[in-house]
Structure formats: structure tokens, C-alpha cells
Amino acid sequence: MRHAVTLIVGLLVGIILSITAMRVLDSRKDAYPEALMNVIKHELIAANKAATQPACNDNANALDKLTLLSNDIITAMPDEGTPDRVFHQYIDNLHGKVLAASQSDCTQRKQALTEVKHACDDCHRDYR
Ligand code: HEC
Numbered sequence: 001m002r003h004a005v006t007l008i009v010g011l012l013v014g015i016i017l018s019i020t021a022m023r024v025l026d027s028r029k030d031a032y033p034e035a036l037m038n039v040i041k042h043e044l045i046a047a048n049k050a051a052t053q054p055a056c057n058d059n060a061n062a063l064d065k066l067t068l069l070s071n072d073i074i075t076a077m078p079d080e081g082t083p084d085r086v087f088h089q090y091i092d093n094l095h096g097k098v099l100a101a102s103q104s105d106c107t108q109r110k111q112a113l114t115e116v117k118h119a120c121d122d123c124h125r126d127y128r
Contacts, residue, residue: 036076040069048113056106063102070095090123
């Protein structure tokens, strides 16, 4: 009985220490890349909502913000050592699609935003 209690207490202490260690390691991780991606996601949702409005009015400027945010991807996730051409290509591609969406007329807006989403997925397939 005493051994069982010791074992259980030992296990519990072990679990608590592991959780603490994981938290400490996690807090050292740079929050910028994930934070940027979450804001980008938020703006893409806003742009899609605006596209469903009459005259597809984008009065929250979601597409302008997406243009600026896509410029920040390389700042948030810099190349380590030699520049990664494929990664840069995906960023350029996203940039182009966002620009095309912001210049599209209302009837084309939803389709243009779908292409933006595909540009996100392309990079995620290789790098996420
Ligand atoms: C050039 C590459 C690239 C492009 C383009 C890109 N992403 Fe990402 N995304 C990443 C990488 C890399 C991660 C993983 C980041 C990490 O976990 O640190 C990621 C992660 C994410 C995440 C998860 C963040 C989290 O909390 O873990 C979301 C949401 C996301 N991206 C949304 C988007 C959306 C929406 C777009 C398009 C508008 C987009 N991304 C375009 C590279 C990209």
C-alpha cells in the first residue's frame, strides 16, 4: 500500500514538472509568426464578409490590410542562411492574388478571394 501511494505521488510530481517545463519552453517560442498568420486569417474572413455585401463594400479595408500583412511574412519568418526561393515565390504569389482581388470588380470578388485562399494553402502545404 505504501509503495502504491509513493508511486502515485511520484507520477503526479513528474506530470506537474513536465507541464511546467513545457510551458517554460513554449513561452520562449517567438509568437510573431503565429500571431501574424492569425491576423491574416482574420482579415481574409473580413474580406469575404465584405464581398457578400451589396456593392461588396470593403469599408474595413481588409484587402489593403492583407496587402500590408503579406509584406510582413518575410519579417516574421526570415530566411535562415540562404534565401529560400520557393518560400519567396509563395509570398509573391499571395501578394499578387491579394492585389488582383482588391482590383477586381464586385462580380469577380468572391472568385478572386478563393484564389487568395489557394495561395495560402499552397504555402501551407510545403511549409506549415
Ligand atoms: C509564404 C508562406 C505562407 C503563406 C503565403 C501563408 N502562410 Fe499561413 N502559415 C505559414 C507557416 C510557415 C505557418 C506555421 C507558423 C508557425 O507555426 O510558426 C502558417 C500558419 C498559419 C496559421 C496557424 C497559426 C497558428 O496559430 O498556429 C494560420 C491561421 C494561417 N497560417 C493562415 C494563413 C492565411 C489565411 C493565409 C493567406 C491569406 C496564409 N496563412 C498564407 C506560411 C504561410
